[in-house]
Amino acid sequence: MPPSFLSGKPAFHARAMLIGERLHLKTMEAGDSLALTPLAVAVEGGGIAVLFRYGAVVLFGVDEAAETAFLERLAPLTRNVYPAPLIEEIDVQIDPRKSGEIKGSVVYIVEATMERLQVIADVLAKSAVLTLYETKIAGSFDQIEPVAARLMRDGHINGRSKDLVRHIGATLLSEYVMAGRVAITEKPEVLWENAALEGLFIRLEDEFEIKERHVALEYKLNLISRSAETLVDLLHSRHSVRLEWYVIALIALEILISLYDLFAH
Helix, strand or coil: CCCHHHCCCCEEEEEEEEEEEEECCHHHHHCCCCECCCEEEECCCCCEEEEECCCEEEEECCCHHHHHHHHHHHHHHEEEEEEEEEEEEEEEEECHHHCCCEECCEEEECCCCHHHHHHHHHHHHHHHHHHHHHHHHHHHHHHHHHHHHHHHHHCCCCCCHHHHHHHHHHHHHHHHHHHHHHCCCCCCCHHHHCHHHHHHHHHHHHHCCHHHHHHHHHHHHHHHHHHHHHHHHHHHHHHHHHHHHHHHHHHHHHHHHHHHHHHHC
């Protein structure tokens, strides 16, 4: 049966927002929920929200005022709220003749069952997370490029490269942690009991290029990791050479002192 808020609605809007690093949902799970894994709850003022622990919220048929009020309700449950949420959107239309089709920014479904909404929510939320990854990794590449150019031009790196290594390490850590929570390549649990919805999931996954973007990000993460290792090795080598010169200088100083004492006596 379709959720009651959608009864009689031939079309509605789906809006995914990545609002923070983590959502603590235990209190909401203990209340009235429409579905679990992922958690779905009714939104006061009309509509439904599907919530993911990794910080994503997907709203169906929720107007602006109800959205604002719901996000305020989630604020105390959100860890590390992002200054501006990352958003993915699509329109949903009920049309049995076109069920499963995606045209432009519209996905057609035969009926608005909770399971179908959960499938749509899963793909939209993952797409928003991938957008976050893409933005962070682009920032890392922007910082790596001038260091690489300096290496090519001068053959050495400056002291600020330590900051770059720290930045890359923080980026890699956040990506690995979030990738583990989100499980981009895994199918939603709802498909295990509703195999007939796999076609809808695959078409949405293709529409938002989930697999392709994930592969591209993995490649870039590996490249950043290798770059970080290279920079660390170069910094260690430079410090080792500097230490060797210090040792040589100390030995030379000790020899000079010994010679002075010898001739002085």
